Amino acid sequence: MKKIITFSSIILSSIFYSQVQKVEPAFWWSGMKNPELQLLVYGKDINNLQPEFSNGIKIKEVKKVENPNYLFVTIDTSGIQPGKTKLNFKNGNKTVKTIDYEFKQRQQNSANRDSYTSSDVMYLVMPDRFANGNPKNDNTPDTAEKSDRTKTGGRHGGDIAGIVKNLDYLSELGVTTLWNTPLLEDNEPSYSYHGYAQSDYYKIDPRYGTNDDYKNLADELHKRKMKLVMDYVTNHWGSKSWIIQDLPSKDWIHYWEEGKNGFQRSNYRMTTQFDTNAAKVDEAACMDGWFDTTMPDMNQGNPMVVNYMAQNAIWWIEFAGLDGLRVDTYSYNDKKGIAEWTKRITDEYPKFNIVGEVWMQDQAQMAYWQKDSKIAAIEGYNSHLPSVMDFTLFDAVGQAFKEEPGWDAGMQRVYGNFTNDFLYPDINNILVFAENHDTNRLNQTYPNVADYKLAMSLILTVRGIPQLYYGSEIGMAGDKGKGGDGEIRQDFPGGWAGDKNNAFTKSGRTASQSEYFDYTKKILNWRKGNEAIHKGKTLHYIPNNNVYVYFRYTDNKRVMVVINNNKETQNLELKRFSEGLNNLTKGKDILSDKDFDLKTNLSVAGKSSLILELK
Template sequence: MKKIITLSAIVCSAIFYTQVQKVEPAFWWSGMKNPELQLLVYGKDIQNLQPEFSGGIKIKEVKKVENPNYLFVTIDTNGVQPQKAKLNFKNGNKTVKTIHYEFKQRQQNSANRDSYTSSDVMYLIMPDRFANGNPKNDSTPDTAEKVDRSKTGGRHGGDIAGIVKNLDYLQELGITTLWNTPLLEDNEPGFSYHGYAQSDYYKIDPRYGTNDDFKNLADELHKRKMKLVMDYVTNHWGSKSWIIKDLPSKDWIHYWEGQENGFKRSNYKMTTQFDINASKVDAADCMDGWFDTTMPDMNQSNPMVVTYMAQNAIWWIEYAGLDGFRVDTYSYNDKKGIADWTKKITDEYPKFNIVGEVWMHDQAQMSYWQKDSKIAAIEGYNSYLPSVMDFTLHDALGQVFREDSGWDSGMQRVYDNFANDFLYPDINNILVFAENHDTNRFNQIFPDVKDYKLAMSLILTVRGIPQLYYGSEIGMAGDKNNGGDGEIRKDFPGGWAGDANNAFTKSGRTASQNEYFDYTKKLLNWRKTNEAVHFGKTLHYIPNNNVYVYFRYTDSKRVMVVINNNKETQNLDLKRFSEGLKDFTKGKDIISDKDFDLKTNLSVPAKSSLILELK
């Protein structure tokens, strides 16, 4: 009997010993500005355990929630030096679990790290569709969806190794900053390649690689003096998230009682966030409704959720050496909660840039979401979000190149967009683009390379941070309305072994692809050198005959841009532009390298542009 009791005690002890399954974050750094660290501890029925730190680390609070499988342990890291401390879990006087919790040394000057600015050009990649550098991770045992390139909405096998393999291509093109759509694990059984239904906040999806591979991507970019932006998702998680499947408490998500699985779709009416006439029910339907059935809506009005997300964001910044964020569906979040999340990050990293997706079609509404907005200040709100995306410019670019001049058509649409720049508190810090992974491809809407050149002339010389979408620089097209998202997220040619067309090399590209590429490369690499385009002021002129003229200038540099969207050659009387020309009488076109006399008249061929560095 004695032996049986002893064996039973050993078995029970072993079971109890393994109760603590996760601690997140798994490690931290010493010397953070905010000394408070909230540890999420997870395991079966662990609420009766008492945590205790060695090394004099103070536990400020141990919080229990509805679910007995969680403990939230808040500690004070003030004065904590880099070390491997012991985190003991006790049952009474007995220690039943010990975790070695490490506080790491931060990289030098980590808090003051530089970020992307309007001197950069951002390149957006859909990792699953860019290049397959490691076929061995195409399908993995612990992820549900397996590779199948025959499905437009399936996994195709692109990965981090494929991106690293082709960084020299991006550097040659003139890209300075890389934005990948989410790389964290998305373990939905289907249509998981986009990564926006994340199932593990601390783990790179194994079909893309490992956490170390992600860090290596940042390191490889930094070797080339390039930057890495992480696509961060705060509004929703995936239905297969381990936390979603075993919530700490029901109020971690917006759970709609009486609805199947608590799901109720958002009404997507983001104006209810600031519309003073909006009903509370409509506002709740937008903010608390789910983005989709596989994307439970997170409750940022719960401070524990915001702290968990903010710490995770900071963890990735420190761990991988990130240079910035792009935040998905920013304006669908609880606006007070997301402002708190944003401020926690920018307080820790004052120069860190974050651009939020605010997909709206009115400049006043978009500018509401930028940090220090005077419009938002009317109601006492500040998002603390440094940057927003210029969707109204995108809207204009989707129409202007098929239109003749008019009161509100053709290049007048572009002029009118910039006429509202006064609404933004920081006009240089907005993201400008002709397309992205959610829109029809520009080259599908405008299949003539002349229109592409006009659009790039504009995007790469106006105020703000230009963003290009992978493959546009070789003429890739795709119609979302005829084939779905897969049509605008096709595989980059040459990214897979056996591809007939390898557009990563000059010899592998077609003549048409090289025409797109060479124009983009020349414009991008010139842009790196010109401060007037990066940070200069803008002076523009009302378009005449579908010709738009503007100047970007500083005290020492001046650039004149002429975009002729007319189907005929236009002759410009330069007297009209004397304010912009000042005393300059010559200009060199940065594409053709030709010199132009700017004393009297300027002839601009049909459907063409001039980017003139004034002399």
């Protein structure tokens, strides 16, 4: 009887130890600048296994954590050539599991890939609400929430195929860069369409498509000389993440003992990250508090967490051929950990651009987070983050065009924003916008198309990288305060079979939609070839009577922008602007194609703008 039990135990042991369920990343690339790779291996009670590569690849360290279902295997990839190898797992001398592992050839010049710059225009899409190109994936067996377009907070069925189908629309509009809100799997049982509670960091949500579909999206963009930006979330993961469900160790997330299931909501006071007077308890409540109940706060103070995220981001860059990242809630992260994460990526890709969401209402506080900030250097900090989002300009735009002239109202408010440009270490590399997926729509704030045109004249000609929000170019509106997030994330008309209005086509657009679209298209396509707008300096004048005048210029090119926010026609005496005109006496308005004599006076109709190429 004893022998039978022993024999059965051996059989069970072999089956037991063969349960290596995941290895992440599933494959890697040879020739990376950082040769160190840490594999996460997951399976039931596998921590007693010894990993070994079949071809002599050196394992530097095998690290065990408190959860016996994990092994972290660090290898040195120096000199490894592209090809397949075997990763064996042994129990003593016996191999109980073998996994094929591959090192791939990197794309040519991968490390020096170009990224988005101020010569680009970024278009923000919520994939679930843009277009449904493949109705067959609206619902999948392995995802919880099902499609229901009647729910403003539900899944509507938009997907990667729908985006690809309409890339020519974006190209015609003049967009050069696409930013999608997260496409990775979000398997929350409800309200999962936004994608910010991700459950698998190596898998595109099957309701959007597959990993290969995502790669194809990048390829299709590149064929059109357009770029792809991934929305990356470092601060929090989704509660249904398989790692969150079975944590490697408790310190992978910020766990609050007094809160239910470790939850304590963030106090959202990002100023505590650099406030020299802040109490530590308040600092921790911001940085370590959870963004929401379904979004456990990740601990970037744990080097293994940072390493996992850095490798994951690099994996997607290599796999899909990404051209940049946008990082959600950047300033809620552990600031040392997120700086390390950012540096890991930019060390590997020196030209790679990453813009962080730093939602603050003060330029000095936002500038703190940009790479090489002199403000942050006071305390010896460098985020290594190339770009930040200009939320103070967003605030100004949201008020200026509905205000009468005043000391700090109307166009004075916009002018005042730019007077603080000296705070930023790289002023051309900040993201400028009038709205996004978290704010009221611009066309709700300004229901009149004239105000939309004023806002676009500004956003598309000032320093920085302009970002548009899907549908604004056809007049889409929405009030978050009245209808919640679903109100500002409505379906794009024409993205679903049976839609009465197809705004993706010229013949399908209404007269109102066409007016918005044609205006936007004209500026965007003109902007593509204008170096003064891309990288020129700015010279601006204090607004008079709600008229703001500024120049964008290089040694060879000069553009004069006049934004008349007054309801009445304004006549400008041009002698005041002689420094900006620089002895040039003629200008062609790119909006109307009219020529203007700029010797003495300039008349500008009420609630209108001029964008003059000087000659």
